[in-house]
Amino acid sequence: MHPLIQSAAHMLALLGALAALPGHAHETLKLDAPKPNLAPTPPMGWNSWNKFACNVSEQLIRQQADAMAASGMKDAGYQYIVIDDCWQKSRDADGNIQADPERFPSGIKALADYVHGKGLKFGLYSDAGSLTCAGRPGSAGREFQDARQYAKWGVDFLKYDWCHTGTRNAEAAYTIMAKALRESGRDIVLSICEWGTDHPERWGPTVGHLWRTTYDIYDGWKSTKDRGNGMTNILDMQAERGGRSAPNAWNDPDMLEVGNGGMTTTEYESHFSLWAMLAAPLIAGNDLSKMDADTLRILTNKDVIAVDQDALGQQGRRVWRQGDLEIWARPLKGGEFAVVLFNRGEAPAEMKVGWDQLDLPAGLKADVRDLWTQKVSKQVRGSYGGTVAPHGVVMVRITPVL
Ligand code: GLA
Numbered sequence: 001m002h003p004l005i006q007s008a009a010h011m012l013a014l015l016g017a018l019a020a021l022p023g024h025a026h027e028t029l030k031l032d033a034p035k036p037n038l039a040p041t042p043p044m045g046w047n048s049w050n051k052f053a054c055n056v057s058e059q060l061i062r063q064q065a066d067a068m069a070a071s072g073m074k075d076a077g078y079q080y081i082v083i084d085d086c087w088q089k090s091r092d093a094d095g096n097i098q099a100d101p102e103r104f105p106s107g108i109k110a111l112a113d114y115v116h117g118k119g120l121k122f123g124l125y126s127d128a129g130s131l132t133c134a135g136r137p138g139s140a141g142r143e144f145q146d147a148r149q150y151a152k153w154g155v156d157f158l159k160y161d162w163c164h165t166g167t168r169n170a171e172a173a174y175t176i177m178a179k180a181l182r183e184s185g186r187d188i189v190l191s192i193c194e195w196g197t198d199h200p201e202r203w204g205p206t207v208g209h210l211w212r213t214t215y216d217i218y219d220g221w222k223s224t225k226d227r228g229n230g231m232t233n234i235l236d237m238q239a240e241r242g243g244r245s246a247p248n249a250w251n252d253p254d255m256l257e258v259g260n261g262g263m264t265t266t267e268y269e270s271h272f273s274l275w276a277m278l279a280a281p282l283i284a285g286n287d288l289s290k291m292d293a294d295t296l297r298i299l300t301n302k303d304v305i306a307v308d309q310d311a312l313g314q315q316g317r318r319v320w321r322q323g324d325l326e327i328w329a330r331p332l333k334g335g336e337f338a339v340v341l342f343n344r345g346e347a348p349a350e351m352k353v354g355w356d357q358l359d360l361p362a363g364l365k366a367d368v369r370d371l372w373t374q375k376v377s378k379q380v381r382g383s384y385g386g387t388v389a390p391h392g393v394v395m396v397r398i399t400p401v402l
Pocket of ligand 1: 049084085132133134161193215216
C-alpha cells in the first residue's frame, strides 16, 4: 500500500477507535490538581429548589440563612445555603454571568458575605448546557470564566445541572467544570446533577464530590404519572447502586422533602432515616423560617445524622425484603451497625433483624439504641425487633459488647 494511503487508513482507524471510546477521549481534559477534600462526610445544608423553585431572592436567602443559624439546624451540622436555578439572568458584554438585578439588587458577593457572616457556607447552581433547566444562561463554553467569578464571589459549593446539553459527553463536560473549579483559587464542592443517565458512579468519584443518581424527587410517598418520583421509588432506585459511595464521592438520591407538606410525619421520619442509611447528602428543601416542631425534630435528630455522617462512609444496603417489609443495614466505623426496619404496608408489622443478616455471630451480645425513641436495650442476643408503624421505620444503632 502507498505509505500515504496507509497513513490515511491508520488515521481513519484511529478516529474510529476514538469515536468508539466511551466519553470521546479527545474531549476529556486532564485533571491536574487533585480533588480537594471538602466532603469527607456527605454535605449537609439547604437548597431553594424543592420549596421555592424559581421564586428566589436575596431576602429569601438571608431569611433562610438566619433561620439555619438560629433554629438549631446549624448546630446539628447543616452548613451550606445553596441557591438553585433562577438566580442568574444574563451575561454582560464581556460574558460575565449576572444575577437577576431585581431579585438580587445587592449582588451575589454581598449575599455570600452575609451567609459567611452567619458561620455558614454559600452555594450556587449552574448547568453544563447552553441554558439551565429553567432557561437561564448555562455555563457551556464559559466554565473557566464562571468558576473564576464564583471564586471571586466566595462560592463554596456548585450544583451543576445537565439540561440543554445536546450531544455533550457527560464525563467530559463535568471534567471541564471540575478543572475550572480546581484552578479557580477557591475550594468549591462540585455537586454533579446529571440524574444518573450516563453512569456518574463510574466517573463521578474522580470529578466531583457527589452525584445525583435519579431524576427529581417530588414531595410524595409514591410516584405518580404527573409528578415524577415519589420518595419510596427513589429509594428503590438506590438499592441497586449501594456500596459505591465513599468519602468525597457520594451517591445523591436528591434533596430532602421533610417539612414540605406532601407526606405524613411518619413518612418524613422514614424518608430521613433511609437517606441517612444511604449516606445521602442531607440537603433540606423546606422553608427553614417556618418549621413546625416535628419538622425540626426530624431534621435535627442527632443520632440519625450521626449515622448519615459516619466516618466509614459506607452506604447501607437492603439486606432483606418480603412484600411490604424490608430491612436496610449499614456498617459503621468501629464495628457498629445502623439498621432500619421499614414497613411500606398499611398495617402495623412485627419485624426483627437477625444478627446473621449483619454477618454477626448469633451468640454475640449487643447494645441496641432506638434512634427515634432513644430507648436502649442492653446485651441483646441473636436478633432485635419490634412493631413498625404503617409507612414507618424502627431505626437502631447496634453496638457489639466485646
Ligand atoms: C433539574 C434538577 C433539579 C433542579 C432543577 C432546576 O430538574 O434536577 O434538582 O435543580 O433542574 O431547574
